Amino acid sequence: MKIKSKLWIEVDGKPVFGRGRRFLLEAIDKYGSINQAAKEINISYRKAWGYIKAMEERLGFKLIERQTGGRNGGGAIITDDARAFLKKYELLEKGIQELVDERFRDTFR
Amino acid sequence: MKIKSKLWIEVDGKPVFGRGRRFLLEAIDKYGSINQAAKEINISYRKAWGYIKAMEERLGFKLIERQTGGRNGGGAIITDDARAFLKKYELLEKGIQELVDERFRDTFR
DNA sequence: TCTGCGTTATGCAGTTATTCCATAACGGAT
DNA sequence: ATCCGTTATGGAATAACTGCATAACGCAGA
Numbered sequence: 638m639k640i641k642s643k644l645w646i647e648v649d650g651k652p653v654f655g656r657g658r659r660f661l662l663e664a665i666d667k668y669g670s671i672n673q674a675a676k677e678i679n680i681s682y683r684k685a686w687g688y689i690k691a692m693e694e695r696l697g698f699k700l701i702e703r704q705t706g707g708r709n710g711g712g713a714i715i716t717d718d719a720r721a722f723l724k725k726y727e728l729l730e731k732g733i734q735e736l737v738d739e740r741f742r743d744t745f746r
Numbered sequence: 747m748k749i750k751s752k753l754w755i756e757v758d759g760k761p762v763f764g765r766g767r768r769f770l771l772e773a774i775d776k777y778g779s780i781n782q783a784a785k786e787i788n789i790s791y792r793k794a795w796g797y798i799k800a801m802e803e804r805l806g807f808k809l810i811e812r813q814t815g816g817r818n819g820g821g822a823i824i825t826d827d828a829r830a831f832l833k834k835y836e837l838l839e840k841g842i843q844e845l846v847d848e849r850f851r852d853t854f855r
Numbered sequence: 856t857c858t859g860c861g862t863t864a865t866g867c868a869g870t871t872a873t874t875c876c877a878t879a880a881c882g883g884a885t
Numbered sequence: 886a887t888c889c890g891t892t893a894t895g896g897a898a899t900a901a902c903t904g905c906a907t908a909a910c911g912c913a914g915a
Contacts, residue, residue, distance in 0.1 A: 638762075640838070643752040644846065653747075672891060681875065686893070703892060706882030710890030729749075729853045733846065737753065744838045781862060790904060795864070812863060815911030819861030 640741035644730055648695040654726060658688050662715055662723050665701060669712045696722070749850035753839055757804040763835060767797050771824055771832050774810060780822045805831070 645655035657678070664674035675685040693700050700719040705711040715723075754764035766787070773783035784794040802809050809828040814820040824832075 639756045641754050641756055641761075642842075645750050647748045647750055652750075670891070682892085683875065683894085684873090687873095690893095704882095705880070705892045707891080708883050708889095710883090711881075711892055712890095713892080725853050729849055733751075733849070736845065737842065740838050740842070744834050779862070791863085792865085792904060793902085796902095799864095813911095814863045814909070816862080817912050819912090820863055820910075821861095822863075 638745070640737055640745075642734060642737045644733060646726070651691075651695060653692055653695045654722070656730070658692060659723065659726055659730070661685055661688055662700065662719060665713055666715045666720070666723075669714055671701070671703070671713045747854070749846055749854075751843055751846045753842060755835070760800075760804060762801055762804045763831070765839070767801060768832065768835055768839070770794055770797055771809065771828060774822055775824050775829070775832075778821045778823055780810070780812070 643655065646653050657680075660678045661674055661680070664677045665671055668674050668677065671685050671689070672682050675682045689701055698718045699716050700722075701713050701715055703711070703713045752764065755762050766789075769787045770783055770789070773786045774780055777783050777786065780794050780798070781791050784791045798810055807827045808825050809831075810822050810824055812820070812822045
């Protein structure tokens with residue numbers, strides 16, 4: 638028996654950001670590639686692409702600067718807006734899971 | 747932009763209990779009927795029945811004592827085990843949403 | 856005795872959401 | 886020109902969910 642928690646942000650009742658998307662953005666920042674990032678966090682490129690598309694549509698600003706073709710086939714880097722948003726989310730999430738786990742231990746054990 | 751949070755318990759990687767199931771059990775306790783309870787929380791009887799079935803299978807103990815037929819067509823009451831479990835869950839959940847909201851205001855506003 | 860009633864119990868079809876496969880476009884490097 | 890690894894999408898396949906339809910049950914009352 639395990640406790641799970643989820644935290645996400647909605648716009649117009651639709652999910653915009655959560656843990657998965659956070660990891661995706663962090664991985665893109667790390668690798669400079671949506672493709673590599675998707676591999677890192679074990680989702681398909683297709684899914685990662687869908688995430689980004691929906692996020693940008695719903696948030697209303699560009700998160701990822703993309704380039705196709707070129708030396709290494711192209712790449713992607715996250716925008717300053719994305720980095721700022723990410724930072725806020727990381728702060729928001731920090732400590733929540735720990736609190737939940739602690740609460741779970743206190744009540745169910 | 748709104749923050750949302752979810753809390754649930756898993757057994758073998760499958761969801762067993764969360765806010766919806768909590769409300770269902772509380773409503774069954776109140777009405778003595780799965781059918782009435784489902785109406786109260788705006789889900790179909792079918793869905794409520796599925797919830798209960800899965801919960802009992804995964805938790806491994808009986809949650810609801812059912813009776814078909816009879817004066818009022820039958821009914822359902824929650825077991826002592828169910829009541830104890832429910833109580834623990836209520837305690838666990840208490841305050842989490844408030845904390846999350848507060849955290850959201852602090853970081854995103 | 857038997858018909859009606861409101862409940863629990865479930866199969867199954869229809870719908871919606873998710874995942875994944877296939878393929879195009881791109882542009883520098885060789 | 887061709888290759889390579891990337892971004893970009895449509896659409897098929899799969900899974901998950903929802904809800905409709907219907908059976909079984911047993912007491913009450915005619």
